[in-house]
Amino acid sequence: xxxxxxxxxxxxxxxxxxxxxxxxxxxxxxxxxxxxxxxxxxxxxxxxxxxxxxxxxxxxxxxxxxxxxxxxxxxxxxxxxxxxxxxxxxxxxxxxxxxxxxxxxxxxxxxxxxxxxxxxxxxxxxxxxxxxxxxxxxxxxxxxxxxxxxxxxxxxxxxxxxxxxxxxxxxxxxxxxxxxxxxxxxxxxxxxxxxxxxxxxxxxxxxxxxxxxxxxxxxxxxxxxxxxxxxxxxxxxxxxxxxxxxxxxxxxxxxxxxxxxxxxxxxxxxxxxxxxxxxxxxxxxxxxxxxxxxxxxxxxxxxxxxxxxxxxxxxxxxxxxxxxxxxxxxxxxxxxxxxxxxxxxxxxxxxxxxxxxxxxxxxxxxxxxxxxxxxxxxxxxxxxxxxxxxxxxxxxxxxxxxxxxxxxxxxxxxxxxxxxxxxxxxxxxxxxxxxxxxxxxxxxxxxxxxxxxxxxxxxxxxxxxxxxxxxxxxxxxxxxxxxxxxxxxxxxxxxx
Amino acid sequence: xxxxxxxxxxxxxxxxxxxxxxxxxxxxxxxxxxxxxxxxxxxxxxxxxxxxxxxxxxxxxxxxxxxxxxxxxxxxxxxxxxxxxxxxxxxxxxxxxxxxxxxxxxxxxxxxxxxxxxxxxxxxxxxxxxxxxxxxxxxxxxxxxxxxxxxxxxxxxxxxxxxxxxxxxxxxxxxxxxxxxxxxxxxxxxxxxxxxxxxxxxxxxxxxxxxxxxxxxxxxxxxxxxxxxxxxxxxxxxxxxxxxxxxxxxxxxxxxxxxxxxxxxxxxxxxxxxxxxxxxxxxxxxxxxxxxxxxxxxxxxxxxxxxxxxxxxxxxxxxxxxxxxxxxxxxxxxxxxxxxxxxxxxxxxxxxxxxxxxxxxxxxxxxxxxxxxxxxxxxxxxxxxxxxxxxxxxxxxxxxxxxxxxxxxxxxxxxxxxxxxxxxxxxxxxxxxxxxxxxxxxxxxxxxxxxxxxxxxxxxxxxxxxxxxxxxxxxxxxxxxxxxxxxxxxxxxxxx
Numbered sequence: 001x002x003x004x005x006x007x008x009x010x011x012x013x014x015x016x017x018x019x020x021x022x023x024x025x026x027x028x029x030x031x032x033x034x035x036x037x038x039x040x041x042x043x044x045x046x047x048x049x050x051x052x053x054x055x056x057x058x059x060x061x062x063x064x065x066x067x068x069x070x071x072x073x074x075x076x077x078x079x080x081x082x083x084x085x086x087x088x089x090x091x092x093x094x095x096x097x098x099x100x101x102x103x104x105x106x107x108x109x110x111x112x113x114x115x116x117x118x119x120x121x122x123x124x125x126x127x128x129x130x131x132x133x134x135x136x137x138x139x140x141x142x143x144x145x146x147x148x149x150x151x152x153x154x155x156x157x158x159x160x161x162x163x164x165x166x167x168x169x170x171x172x173x174x175x176x177x178x179x180x181x182x183x184x185x186x187x188x189x190x191x192x193x194x195x196x197x198x199x200x201x202x203x204x205x206x207x208x209x210x211x212x213x214x215x216x217x218x219x220x221x222x223x224x225x226x227x228x229x230x231x232x233x234x235x236x237x238x239x240x241x242x243x244x245x246x247x248x249x250x251x252x253x254x255x256x257x258x259x260x261x262x263x264x265x266x267x268x269x270x271x272x273x274x275x276x277x278x279x280x281x282x283x284x285x286x287x288x289x290x291x292x293x294x295x296x297x298x299x300x301x302x303x304x305x306x307x308x309x310x311x312x313x314x315x316x317x318x319x320x321x322x323x324x325x326x327x328x329x330x331x332x333x334x335x336x337x338x339x340x341x342x343x344x345x346x347x348x349x350x351x352x353x354x355x356x357x358x359x360x361x362x363x364x365x366x367x368x369x370x371x372x373x374x375x376x377x378x379x380x381x382x383x384x385x386x387x388x389x390x391x392x393x394x395x396x397x398x399x400x401x402x403x404x405x406x407x408x409x410x411x412x413x414x415x416x417x418x419x420x421x422x423x424x425x426x427x428x429x430x431x432x433x434x435x436x437x438x439x440x441x442x443x444x445x446x447x448x449x450x451x452x453x454x455x456x457x458x459x460x461x462x463x464x465x466x467x468x469x470x471x472x473x474x475x476x477x478x479x480x481x482x483x484x485x486x487x488x489x490x491x492x493x494x495x496x
Numbered sequence: 497x498x499x500x501x502x503x504x505x506x507x508x509x510x511x512x513x514x515x516x517x518x519x520x521x522x523x524x525x526x527x528x529x530x531x532x533x534x535x536x537x538x539x540x541x542x543x544x545x546x547x548x549x550x551x552x553x554x555x556x557x558x559x560x561x562x563x564x565x566x567x568x569x570x571x572x573x574x575x576x577x578x579x580x581x582x583x584x585x586x587x588x589x590x591x592x593x594x595x596x597x598x599x600x601x602x603x604x605x606x607x608x609x610x611x612x613x614x615x616x617x618x619x620x621x622x623x624x625x626x627x628x629x630x631x632x633x634x635x636x637x638x639x640x641x642x643x644x645x646x647x648x649x650x651x652x653x654x655x656x657x658x659x660x661x662x663x664x665x666x667x668x669x670x671x672x673x674x675x676x677x678x679x680x681x682x683x684x685x686x687x688x689x690x691x692x693x694x695x696x697x698x699x700x701x702x703x704x705x706x707x708x709x710x711x712x713x714x715x716x717x718x719x720x721x722x723x724x725x726x727x728x729x730x731x732x733x734x735x736x737x738x739x740x741x742x743x744x745x746x747x748x749x750x751x752x753x754x755x756x757x758x759x760x761x762x763x764x765x766x767x768x769x770x771x772x773x774x775x776x777x778x779x780x781x782x783x784x785x786x787x788x789x790x791x792x793x794x795x796x797x798x799x800x801x802x803x804x805x806x807x808x809x810x811x812x813x814x815x816x817x818x819x820x821x822x823x824x825x826x827x828x829x830x831x832x833x834x835x836x837x838x839x840x841x842x843x844x845x846x847x848x849x850x851x852x853x854x855x856x857x858x859x860x861x862x863x864x865x866x867x868x869x870x871x872x873x874x875x876x877x878x879x880x881x882x883x884x885x886x887x888x889x890x891x892x893x894x895x896x897x898x899x900x901x902x903x904x905x906x907x908x909x910x911x912x913x914x915x916x917x918x919x920x921x922x923x924x925x926x927x928x929x930x931x932x933x934x935x936x937x938x939x940x941x942x943x944x945x946x947x948x949x950x951x952x953x954x955x956x957x958x959x960x961x962x963x964x965x966x967x968x969x970x971x972x973x974x975x976x977x978x979x980x981x982x983x984x985x986x987x988x989x990x991x992x
Contacts, residue, residue, distance in 0.1 A: 044668075049688055069977035070968040072943035074734065074806070074899055077968050080866060081809035082849055156652065156813070156835055163834045172540075189833045192545055238570065310570070313577035315840025317652075337685045338659045339652055343839040344811025353578060370576060403570055447568035472566040472573055481565035 038300070038326055041228055041262055046168040050333050134355050139322050141360060143294040143304070150300065151328040154347075156339035157317040158268060158307040163189045164334045165264055165303055168327070169229050170195040177215065177230040179207050181454040181465070183238045183266070186231060197456040198227060204397060206244030207232055209251035216259040229262045234293060236269035236402015239454045239467035243401045245284045249296055256301060265293040268307040269402035271367040274375040277382075277398035285400055300324035308350070310403065310471075311367060318342045318350060374403060377470040377478060381405055384482035390495055394486075403471035406451075409437075409464040415494050427460030433492060434464055440488035446481045534796075534822055537724055537758055542664040542826050630851050635818050637856055639790040639800070646796065647824040650843075652835035653813040654764060654803040659685045660830045661760055661799055664823065665725050666691040673711065673726040675703050677950040677961070679734045679762070682727060693952040694723060700893060702740030703728055705747035712755040725758045730789060732765030732898015735950045735963035739897045741780045745792055752797055761789040764803040765898035767863040770871040773878075773894035781896055796820035804846070806899065806967075807863060814838045814846060870899060873966040873974060877901055880978035886991055899967035902947075905933075905960040911990050923956030929988060930960055936984035942977045 039047075139145070139152050155161035162185065170176065172194030178186065180199040190197055201211045212230065219226040230252070234244045244252070256263055273289060284290075294304040300323070307319040321331055341347070354363055382398055385405065395408045411417060411430055434450050441448050451465025466485075473481055490496065535543070635641070635648050651657035658681065666672065668690030674682065676695040686693055697707045708726065715722040726748070730740045740748070752759055769785060780786075790800040796819070803815040817827055837843070850859055878894055881901065891904045907913060907926055930946050937944050947961025962981075969977055986992065 045688065045690060066941060068938070069942045069973045069980065071964040071966075071974075071977045071981065072945045073968065074965050075810050075968055076806055076899070077970070078809075080869065080967075082862065083809060083845060159832075159836050160834045185833060192541065192830075192833055194541060310572055313574075313579060313840075314571050315837070315843075317836060317839040334688075336655075337681060337688055338656045339835055340655050340813060341811070343652075343813040343842045344809075345841050345845060346839045347811075349579060349841060366578065373576065403572070442564070445562060446565045449568045468567040469570045470567075471576075472569065472571055474573070477565045478567075481567045484565070485567065 038324060041169055042330070043167065043169060043171045045171075046330050046334075049330070134351075135320050138360060138363070139294075139320075143292050143322065145294055145322070146298045147300050147324075149325045150294075150322060151325040152320055152322040153328050153332055153335075154342050155305070155319045155321050155331070156335070156342055157309065158266060158305045158319045159185050159189075160317070160339055161305050161319055161321050161331070162186055162264075162266065163192070164331055164338070165305070165321075166190055166193045166195065166229075167334065168330045169262055171225075173224050174229075175224050175227045177212065177227045177261075178456045179232060179237060179240070180456060180461075181240055181451065182231070182456045183233065184453055186266070187454075187456055190231075196224070199455075199457040199459070200230075202237070202240055202242055204242060205248045206234065206237065206242050207248070207252065209248060209255055212252060213255045213258075216255065216261075226259070228260065229264060230256065231264045231266065232293075233266045233269070235267055235290070236272060236399055236404065238269070238402070239404055239449070239451065239465075240406045241397065241399035241402050241404040243285060243290065243399070246290050247284055249290070249293060253293070253296055257299065261301065263293055263297070263302045265302055265304045267292060267304060268310045270306070271311050271370070272374050272402050273371040274378040274399065274401070275371070276400050294322055300327075303327055311370060312350075312353075316342075316346050316349070318346055374470070377475065378405075380475055380478045381468065381470040381482060384479040388483045388486035390486065390490055390493070393489065393493055393495070403469050405468045405470065407466045407468060409466070409489065411462075411464045413493060425460070426462055430462065430464050434466075437466070437488055437492045440491050441485050444484045444488055446484045446488070448485055534820060537665055538826070539663060539665060539667045541667075542830075545826070546829050630847075631816050634856060634859070635790075635816075639788050639818070641790055641818070642794045643796050643820075645821045646790075646818060647821040648816055648818040649824050649828055649831075650838050651801070651815045651817050651827070652831070652838055653805065654762060654801045654815045655681050655685075656813070656835055657801050657815055657817050657827070658682055658760075658762065659688070660827055660834070661801070661817075662686055662689045662691065662725075663830065664826045665758055667721075669720050670725075671720050671723045673708065673723045673757075674952045675728060675733060675736070676952060676957075677736055677947065678727070678952045679729060680949050682762070683950075683952055686727075692720070695951075695953045695955070696726075698733075698736055698738055700738060701744045702730065702733065702738045703744070703748065705744060705751055708748060709751045709754075712751065712757075722755070724756065725760060726752065727760045727762065728789075729762050729765070731763055731786070732768060732895060732900065734765070734898070735900055735945070735947065735961070736902045737893065737895035737898050737900040739781060739786065739895070742786050743780055745786070745789060749789070749792055753795065757797065759789055759793070759798045761798055761800040763788060763800060764806045766802070767807050767866070768870050768898050769867040770874040770895065770897070771867070772896050790818055796823075799823055807866060808846075808849075812838075812842050812845070814842050870966070873971065874901075876971055876974045877964065877966040877978060880975040884979045884982035886982065886986055886989070889985065889989055889991075899965050901964045901966065903962045903964060905962070905985065907958075907960045909989060921956070922958055926958065926960050930962075933962070933984055933988045936987050937981050940980045940984055942980045942984070944981055 135152050135154065139150075155164075166176070166189050170190070170193050174195040175198050176190050176195050177198050177200055178190075179202050181202070187197065198215060200215065201208045216226065232244070232252075234249065236243055252263070255261070270289075270292065276285065292304060293302045296302075303321065303323040305319060305321050308316050309319070312318075321328065323331075335341070342350075358366065378399065382405075385394070385396060385407075389407075393410050393413050395410070396405055399405060411433065414433055416429060416433070431452055434452055438448065438450055449467040451463070451467060452461075454465075454467070455461055468482070468485070470478055631648050631650065635646075651660075662672070662685050666686070666689050670691040671694050672686050672691050673694050673696055674686075675698050677698070683693065694711060696711065697704045712722065728740070728748075730745065732739060748759070751757070766785075766788065772781065788800060789798045792798075799817065799819040801815060801817050804812050805815070808814075817824065819827075831837070838846075854862065874895065878901075881890070881892060881903075885903075889906050889909050891906070892901055895901060907929065910929055912925060912929070927948055930948055934944065934946055945963040947959070947963060948957075950961075950963070951957055964978070964981070966974055
């Protein structure tokens, strides 16, 4: 247990943790949140929805320390899982043995069983409570929420958590606020539940608090009920790679207090910190990072989503959500009839990695290592951008957080518009140019993502963007990829 | 590849497969199903809902054989997954090496990486298409659907698939038909989407087709729209352990054709075949089992849910759904914004077990082995029931399929009713007696499940049931458990 690599000085994450022990950045209002305050936020669907009687009834028996003969729940005996090692190896410390040895087939069986152990809910050596304990301690270390009745639970990945969040808070016909460009999965989830989106403008310090306030102050209810949810990706925003400054977060929280908003803080890039690039008066992000909404929130109106996808592995389908306990109860109730749990082999992988091997310090050390790696990759991409991209057409802001680079192209330089606007819809013409550039890039062997895919509203936008990432390609391919893509842009803009 | 234990004669599953090559049991109507026919079945929510533009755009690049530099999708490079063995070991045949050796840490890293490989979508050695190919072949072998445009996809477990199914087919206020007692997860999911349930009576051959027809023939639309979905657990029904006879299935399909029903065939116990016990004119189930609704369906109105929970391991959160292709499209669209995929380590475990190690024959052989084991366990429980349960109070039907034993208690023998009905609500009194028995059993160290938890309708039922399972306890505990539980019943009924 404990730190695996204690030699290194504490990285930015631990610095942040220490700075947060003095919560000088928090808002003044210390309203005690309660489930009553939140009641009006719940959708028709989620309002009356609670946990299941069967699970409650079966947990009665498992809470006592007495041995129970299980004739109740229909969960097969572990001896009938083809991966289980044996009934005896219930302890987690035997897992590493289990994966290094082939097992003898159980006597009655005669079947070859694969040497992978699957945990069961009835194991004594490991259970969800232990895993949650790690999660709870992690949230306390990093975000140290200021109100007492917060809670956290595992989710089957952030995409699943987002769908559940929108089902908890949105009715059909509702309108959700969000950064003008955002994660397409969110756009789909909001559309699925029958809600629409209202774009909030962005500047270099993130979503505009002034714009947000204006939308809400002047809300015309003939458009639908006044929004009650602001969805935001505050760090290394996908796709624009902006990170909200502390001041901006405080301003947005003020608007949220005034207009009674739930803030969904979708923060998968929080721990990916390539290091500061940002300059100018707008930025107050220190090398220690910037406090989360969860940290700043005193009311319990923030629903924070964390993900393992960007910091451990994307295929795990595992994340966690932290919020007011009455919101977490809703999440658990929804999960009970949908995802049920993070798959047990993955729970086990996480448990062994985080709790058994790394501990908190080891995890933070891994995150610092990742950030250093992303710094190298980001700087390579920035260097290639400066070297190869046509600078009279392309602009970009070097990112402090995350894994994306958001390229803006000046469409006015395109031959089609050089002598003023051409006929037809500008927006449609821009989509055509965007598509041409993508096709040229794919033909040349580079995959990039069209900016238009991230538009949260269907209103035409007179902008032309591409999103690039420095997370996926090999280091040498990063430079090569940007060089090729620069060529595709030049071709479309007929610059040689 | 191929069978691992070819010595054994073909088990019942393969016999069934062979008998199904001659589809003499199918209905006559061979209506070609199309998505147009199904359109009226889709809910308001699901009707307009399709796939995501981002995924489609990123798949453009991955379909070609040309090497692409990935600056598009934000999926981190596998060298940053702490479990990955190395970038070189993309082939699946190296997995067994990967789990038996500790790996050397990558040069740039210096971090201890756990020796577990996580598959990525970009691996050449393994991908979802291969896994689906196995699934498709399995469905073809076992159910051999009679119409051409059926499809199958993985689900993150049947609980998740059920929630999606009810969202696809139900609007708030709808009424879903189901066996009178059913899986509580289904009851919760149906309540979540704002629908209600209409109980269909059961007899020894399963849900009553006559009763089903009568409900639909005489539907009073002041209660709500006429039901369009019949949810059924046709084999080893949870909790009543009945298995629908072939004749009954054909009758129900006739009603479904007449009244344009979707049939949700939730069949997790299909492969658990302890062997025939049933007697009497009602049963036409042969030793080879009974054809599934998916096999019998010629229109494409059956949505079949399969699960790994009861036949491999419950914590995997993995199953598969088979239906008309236009319904599978909806499932995929829903999964894209919720579960996304079965977690990749689990996909890998399944792939290695089913495709690399077992093949189809090996899988069937495992299922036969399980059925033999369940036969032993069932027979032990039946023997204990005959020996210990007070037979003037308790009755049960020995199950042909599944893992449950459904006990009916004659409440008229309870001291409270011996001299006729006591005052107060009978139904409430029965719930109290049920609860007393459960508490006595728990105090004595046996966990059983109250029958009332499975009631799909809130209407009072003048019956008293308990569900027991022979799947979970050890063989010696089975006998012991029944003996103790018999004592708890005697105590409550004051029989000594």
